[in-house]
Amino acid sequence: xxxxxxxxxxxxxxxxxVRRELRGRYKxxxxxxxxxxxxxxxxxxxxxxxxSVIMRAGIDKYYLFLFVALxxxxxxxxxxxxxxxxxxxxxxxxxxxxxxREVIPIAFATSAFINMLLTFVVVFVVLLFSGYGLNPVALLxxxxxxxxxFFLALxxxxxxxxxxxxxxxxxxxxxxxxxxxxxxxxxLYSSAxxxxxxxxxxxxxxxxxxxxxxxxxxxxxxxxxxxxxxDLHTLLAxxxxxxxxxxxxxxxxxxxxxxxxxxx
Amino acid sequence: MKEQNAxxxxxxKKSFKVxxxxxxxxxxxxxxxxxxxxxxxxxxxxxxxxxxxxxxIGLVGHNGCGKSTTLKLLTRIMYPDSxxxxxxxxxxxxxxxxxxxxxxxxxxxxxxxxxxxxGLSRKEIDARMADIIEFSELEDYIDNPVRTYSxxxxxxxxxxxxxxxxxxxxxxxxxxxxxxVNFQAKCFSKLHExxxxxxxxxxxxxxxxxxxxxxxxSIWIDSGEIKMDGKPRDVHNAYLEHMSEMRRLQIEEEEKRxxxxxxxxxxxxxxxxxxxxxxxxxxxxxxxxKSQRRGTGExxxxxxxxxxxxxxxxxxxxxxxxxxxxxxxxxxxxxxxxIFGLCIIREDGVRCFGCNSLVSYQMExxxxxxxxxxxxxxxxxxxxxxxxxxxxxxxxxxxxxxxxNCLKFEVNSMEKIDxxxxxxxxxxx
Numbered sequence: 001x002x003x004x005x006x007x008x009x010x011x012x013x014x015x016x017x018v019r020r021e022l023r024g025r026y027k028x029x030x031x032x033x034x035x036x037x038x039x040x041x042x043x044x045x046x047x048x049x050x051x052s053v054i055m056r057a058g059i060d061k062y063y064l065f066l067f068v069a070l071x072x073x074x075x076x077x078x079x080x081x082x083x084x085x086x087x088x089x090x091x092x093x094x095x096x097x098x099x100x101r102e103v104i105p106i107a108f109a110t111s112a113f114i115n116m117l118l119t120f121v122v123v124f125v126v127l128l129f130s131g132y133g134l135n136p137v138a139l140l141x142x143x144x145x146x147x148x149x150f151f152l153a154l155x156x157x158x159x160x161x162x163x164x165x166x167x168x169x170x171x172x173x174x175x176x177x178x179x180x181x182x183x184x185x186x187x188l189y190s191s192a193x194x195x196x197x198x199x200x201x202x203x204x205x206x207x208x209x210x211x212x213x214x215x216x217x218x219x220x221x222x223x224x225x226x227x228x229x230x231d232l233h234t235l236l237a238x239x240x241x242x243x244x245x246x247x248x249x250x251x252x253x254x255x256x257x258x259x260x261x262x263x264x
Numbered sequence: 265m266k267e268q269n270a271x272x273x274x275x276x277k278k279s280f281k282v283x284x285x286x287x288x289x290x291x292x293x294x295x296x297x298x299x300x301x302x303x304x305x306x307x308x309x310x311x312x313x314x315x316x317x318x319x320x321i322g323l324v325g326h327n328g329c330g331k332s333t334t335l336k337l338l339t340r341i342m343y344p345d346s347x348x349x350x351x352x353x354x355x356x357x358x359x360x361x362x363x364x365x366x367x368x369x370x371x372x373x374x375x376x377x378x379x380x381x382x383g384l385s386r387k388e389i390d391a392r393m394a395d396i397i398e399f400s401e402l403e404d405y406i407d408n409p410v411r412t413y414s415x416x417x418x419x420x421x422x423x424x425x426x427x428x429x430x431x432x433x434x435x436x437x438x439x440x441x442x443x444x445v446n447f448q449a450k451c452f453s454k455l456h457e458x459x460x461x462x463x464x465x466x467x468x469x470x471x472x473x474x475x476x477x478x479x480x481x482s483i484w485i486d487s488g489e490i491k492m493d494g495k496p497r498d499v500h501n502a503y504l505e506h507m508s509e510m511r512r513l514q515i516e517e518e519e520k521r522x523x524x525x526x527x528x529x530x531x532x533x534x535x536x537x538x539x540x541x542x543x544x545x546x547x548x549x550x551x552x553x554k555s556q557r558r559g560t561g562e563x564x565x566x567x568x569x570x571x572x573x574x575x576x577x578x579x580x581x582x583x584x585x586x587x588x589x590x591x592x593x594x595x596x597x598x599x600x601x602x603i604f605g606l607c608i609i610r611e612d613g614v615r616c617f618g619c620n621s622l623v624s625y626q627m628e629x630x631x632x633x634x635x636x637x638x639x640x641x642x643x644x645x646x647x648x649x650x651x652x653x654x655x656x657x658x659x660x661x662x663x664x665x666x667x668x669n670c671l672k673f674e675v676n677s678m679e680k681i682d683x684x685x686x687x688x689x690x691x692x693x
């Protein structure tokens with residue numbers, strides 16, 4: 001508890017690092033901050049072309065179906081692959097100055113989170129202007145889902161960044177893990193498709209549902225694409241799995257951070 | 265933890281794994297299993313000390329003795345293998361200056377980031393902003409990006425932040441060499457002010473002067489153990505004494521080695537011309553490399569040696585050692601009333617002491633055969649490297665032989681005196 005209080009006392013540092021990250025990232029590039037929006041939009045175009053024109057998944061308004069899930073997924077995968085190197089990137093500080101080490105992954109996850117929130121502005125604009133519309137009641141659940149995803153992503157960032165210090169290959173391996181993870185999560189397809197396939201394999205289905213990103217992405221989609229209140233079962237699974245990962249990440253980080261200065 | 269203490273360190277132990285050839289990637293770890301061999305090197309072998317609130321202490325010791333590791337354990341950058349470190353209050357460290365500076369952001373924005381790394385809240389930073397900017401003397405540039413700063417400006421800004429954090433405990437590692445002379449003086453007076461306000465200070469430094477200026481206590485760490493703990497002057501004298509002893513052993517070791525490597529060509533040299541044989545006789549190894557000879561050459565100085573009172577060769581001269589400078593000469597043609605002279609020159613070219621036998625002692629010598637003359641001096645020179653020139657002149661003061669840089673020696677002095685030499689003196693109040 002004491003340690004959490006100390007992290008809170010360093011909130012100004014977190015704020016400063018987030019500011020630096022957001023302002024510094026696209027410095028010198030022509031389009032600057034616009035890349036925050038352009039990147040997911042280009043990904044959206046590619047996936048939409050492949051899955052609704054070439055492969056024909058047969059989902060109504062596929063680009064919206066995909067968009068509301070892709071944006072949260074990009075946030076998560078940024079934390080997984082990019083967050084892994086965050087301690088190494090600030091090794092000068094870690095080796096020379098004391099501060100609660102959690103500050104760095106927290107700042108990284110927060111700046112990625114803010115990027116996602118900004119992209120969501122585009123999501124809302126698209127939903128409104130395409131005439132698809134929004135359900136205000138369902139929308140009330142969105143902040144909860146986002147918060148849960150933040151803690152899940154934070155837990156993953158803590159875990160990945162601490163392990164990478166000891167095992168440098170991890171940051172490269174994580175690129176592939178991230179890709180596989182995306183296909184195991186209903187981002188490009190719907191959850192129903194898998195449930196149908198695995199209807200006779202209860203154990204496999206059970207394992208598949210243990211993926212902490214699955215209920216999250218489902219919740220996003222329920223709120224924004226199906227315009228309905230997410231069902232309690234999905235929400236509860238998301239909260240429990242998200243918190244579990246966050247606690248595991250925090251405890252692992254606490255244990256591993258003692259050796260950072262020597263390993264770097 | 266006792267009430268009056270700010271720092272308590274108990275039986276601190278720390279060892280590092282020294283990898284013979286570290287592999288960080290999976291491939292290397294699997295393929296080169298042998299490369300993962302490491303040696304456990306104990307850096308701290310059980311250190312305990314207490315620092316009272318408001319006390320300023322210095323940590324001294326040779327390179328690699330563990331003093332910086334101690335400081336890192338105090339700041340919690342590293343964790344000990346065993347033992348405990350307890351600190352009371354906010355800790356600020358002047359170990360790395362300018363942590364987290366971003367070149368594209370302005371000086372003011374960087375102050376926010378840098379100060380926040382020390383755990384200050386926005387309110388606290390705002391309250392100190394004016395002081396920080398004033399101390400850094402960067403008023404006109406504070407809103408320019410840091411990348412446009414000169415390195416001096418950069419360090420000044422960084423130092424100003426670190427020193428204005430108003431910590432309860434301030435840890436400093438060898439960084440008081442910031443800015444020009446005036447800025448350094450300012451830093452010192454700021455440190456004094458901080459100390460007066462009750463901040464506990466721990467300094468690691470190789471500069472004994474810096475420690476003596478600020479600290480009232482010094483701890484000497486030697487190979488991971490506390491060797492001495494007491495008043496800075498006493499500890500530093502003992503430490504310097506120890507270091508000069510080490511230096512002497514090192515020099516002797518080097519001499520032994522160079523002697524072992526020297527090919528046995530002294531016989532060949534003898535048959536060559538006389539000058540060459542003089543130059544090649546680098547008997548005790550502390551001969552400077554370049555020497556020039558001039559003079560009429562009726563007699564030649566063949567060697568100049570520095571010996572201690574008992575006549576043993578000396579490699580490192582200490583305070584008030586009586587040293588014997590022995591000039592050996594060869595006579596080619598008899599000379600009447602020859603005058604011997606000697607001059608001691610410091611490495612930077614300052615002529616520290618010169619005399620000849622006629623001027624200081626009205627002594628002249630008829631040179632008929634090879635021999636030796638001796639000059640006794642009491643060493644009053646301060647630490648440094650010195651060279652010796654030796655001369656022989658005839659009674660008309662014509663140079664017979666001038667042997668430039670015929671000897672090099674090193675003085676290791678305990679005296680904390682500025683200048684060239686120790687002068688007899690007394691203070692009266």
